[in-house]
Amino acid sequence: MYLKRLEIANLRNYSNQIVEPNEFFNIFSGSNAQGKTNLLEAIYLSCTGKSFRTQKESEIISWQKNFLYVNSLFETNTRQVEVKIRLLPHKKRIEVNGVLIKGHPLGWPGVVMFKPEHLALVKGAPLERRRFLDMEFGSFYPRYGYLLGQYNRVVIQRNNMLKEIKENREEVTTLQVWNTQLCRYGAELLFLRMEIFRLLSPLIREIHHDLTSAEEELDVRYLSTLKINMPASVDDIYDQFTKKLQEIAKEEIKRSQTLIGPHRDDFSFYINGKDAKTYGSQGQQRTIVLTLKISQILQWYKEIGEYPILLLDDVFFELDKNRRMALLKWVEGLVQTFVTTTGEERIAFNNNLTAKNFFIRSGKIADIEER
Amino acid sequence: MNYYTKTVARLIDQFSRLPGIGPKTAQRLAFYLLVAPPEVAANLANAIAEARTTVRYCQVCGNFTEGDRCFICSDGRRSTDIICVVERPRDIVAMEKTKGFRGLYHVLHGVISPMEGVGPGQLRIKELMRRLEGAPVKEIILATNPSVEGDATALYLAGLINPLEIRVTRLAHGLPVGADLEYADQITLSKALEGRRVIK
Numbered sequence: 001m002y003l004k005r006l007e008i009a010n011l012r013n014y015s016n017q018i019v020e021p022n023e024f025f026n027i028f029s030g031s032n033a034q035g036k037t038n039l040l041e042a043i044y045l046s047c048t049g050k051s052f053r054t055q056k057e058s059e060i061i062s063w064q065k066n067f068l069y070v071n072s073l074f075e076t077n078t079r080q081v082e083v084k085i086r087l088l089p090h091k092k093r094i095e096v097n098g099v100l101i102k103g104h105p106l107g108w109p110g111v112v113m114f115k116p117e118h119l120a121l122v123k124g125a126p127l128e129r130r131r132f133l134d135m136e137f138g139s140f141y142p143r144y145g146y147l148l149g150q151y152n153r154v155v156i157q158r159n160n161m162l163k164e165i166k167e168n169r170e171e172v173t174t175l176q177v178w179n180t181q182l183c184r185y186g187a188e189l190l191f192l193r194m195e196i197f198r199l200l201s202p203l204i205r206e207i208h209h210d211l212t213s214a215e216e217e218l219d220v221r222y223l224s225t226l227k228i229n230m231p232a233s234v235d236d237i238y239d240q241f242t243k244k245l246q247e248i249a250k251e252e253i254k255r256s257q258t259l260i261g262p263h264r265d266d267f268s269f270y271i272n273g274k275d276a277k278t279y280g281s282q283g284q285q286r287t288i289v290l291t292l293k294i295s296q297i298l299q300w301y302k303e304i305g306e307y308p309i310l311l312l313d314d315v316f317f318e319l320d321k322n323r324r325m326a327l328l329k330w331v332e333g334l335v336q337t338f339v340t341t342t343g344e345e346r347i348a349f350n351n352n353l354t355a356k357n358f359f360i361r362s363g364k365i366a367d368i369e370e371r
Numbered sequence: 372m373n374y375y376t377k378t379v380a381r382l383i384d385q386f387s388r389l390p391g392i393g394p395k396t397a398q399r400l401a402f403y404l405l406v407a408p409p410e411v412a413a414n415l416a417n418a419i420a421e422a423r424t425t426v427r428y429c430q431v432c433g434n435f436t437e438g439d440r441c442f443i444c445s446d447g448r449r450s451t452d453i454i455c456v457v458e459r460p461r462d463i464v465a466m467e468k469t470k471g472f473r474g475l476y477h478v479l480h481g482v483i484s485p486m487e488g489v490g491p492g493q494l495r496i497k498e499l500m501r502r503l504e505g506a507p508v509k510e511i512i513l514a515t516n517p518s519v520e521g522d523a524t525a526l527y528l529a530g531l532i533n534p535l536e537i538r539v540t541r542l543a544h545g546l547p548v549g550a551d552l553e554y555a556d557q558i559t560l561s562k563a564l565e566g567r568r569v570i571k
């Protein structure tokens with residue numbers, strides 16, 4: 001799938017702009033605070049109906065303006081999709097080929113984004129990694145979101161119950177009903193996560209191997225607080241989860257918290273056997289995240305039969321030449337890519353790459369170079 | 372700012388406390404009552420006052436009633452060996468409309484929800500267990516909602532009732548009648564798949 005045309009009005013520092021990107025590779029270049037990322041935001045908005053920067057969508061509307069619109073035209077394998085998004089301070093209208101819709105304009109996210117904040121995925125808190133796993137890979141399974149929602153609700157209720165028990169307002173036996181549900185949803189959730197990792201780890205290893213010119217072996221390991229030997233069936237996980245909960249019941253009541261389960265799990269990356277969280281360099285972190293993003297693109301292709309659009313915010317020219325070339329090898333001719341850069345690079349990284357360079361100056365495309 | 376006189380403001384305020392009534396609807400109701408013939412307002416006021424003073428909970432099942440027992444519990448034609456457990460009196464209305472259930476009910480008046488401080492002790496569970504003592508009940512249908520809390524409540528009750536050797540069942544989840552598979556969401560469809568039945 002690729003974006004053929006983008007028309008925006010009143011989006012942050014853009015009053016009116018039409019962008020007609022190249023089918024393959026596009027560069028938004030310019031100094032800081034000129035509006036490069038705002039264009040990525042507009043593309044992301046067209047694909048997902050949401051911003052990647054803010055929950056408060058009225059922030060995207062230009063200062064002292066009371067609406068914005070983004071009209072975009074996508075070309076997919078099977079059809080043309082015209083997405084019209086109109087945003088008022090408290091209202092959003094998404095129209096797809098003339099029909100009002102709710103949710104994803106394209107029926108799937110349709111975009112993979114890599115911004116510098118994502119580097120925290122390797123070294124940051126477990127919460128960040130879980131969220132990434134749930135949002136980006138969980139969406140391949142229709143049941144995942146449902147299970148996660150139910151599971152999280154059970155955890156909240158159960159924690160409250162633990163507190164009631166600690167303060168002698170409830171009997172310990174009442175906990176059983178929450179244990180049953182925690183294990184039921186938790187077992188299925190953990191099973192799906194293991195499934196994701198089973199499919200993902202060979203792919204990740206292959207991509208990373210390639211990105212690092214065969215210098216690094218990347219391993220990703222799921223660290224379960226349940227410490228269950230895999231492979232295990234949903235029923236196995238359920239039984240072991242139930243047993244472990246009984247063992248730690250006292251501690252859980254003391255702390256009024258559910259101490260084990262998928263909501264406490266984590267995963268770690270190992271480069272040539274060493275934990276990247278502790279030993280990984282900046283560059284290695286970047287490469288790991290890039291590996292994840294590429295694997296996500298390939299996963300989408302497998303599920304949907306269509307490549308998503310790739311957005312790289314200040315992370316493309318920050319890669320060394322070999323990694324840039326390796327990345328291009330994975331996406332060139334298949335994935336429409338948008339990158340931003342502050343440099344004045346005149347696409348000197350690959351001679352036969354078809355690319356379009358947009359020079360951005362204070363909310364306007366000042367110049368276009370095509371080759 | 373004051374847009375209304377004191378008594379009108381008070382009336383609107385009282386209406387907007389009701390569930391499902393926002394400030395605009397409250398205003399509309401109040402203004403209607405002020406221009407309608409006086410007996411409309413008087414009848415409404417009487418109906419509310421009378422209902423509130425005469426209606427109470429059925430001593431047996433917890434449904435609304437004017438006497439000691441509700442019309443279902445005092446109906447001799449209903450089978451007494453099957454009890455359907457629901458969250459609220461309004462769920463009885465929903466079940467009754469099916470005309471497919473001829474047993475008795477038991478209203479819990481809520482579900483277990485530690486978040487809101489509701490434990491088994493706050494629900495009418497003791498009353499249910501007392502009903503089961505000595506009574507020839509063969510089956511309990513757990514008809515709480517298919518939410519996390521409704522399921523927890525059902526599990527809790529099943530744990531209490533199963534030792535009494537009474538059949539405990541849970542309402543099926545799945546496809547709505549007249550639905551088209553194509554339009555069913557994935558969660559509902561997978562629930563329906565879990566609860567599939569042998570056809571003979």
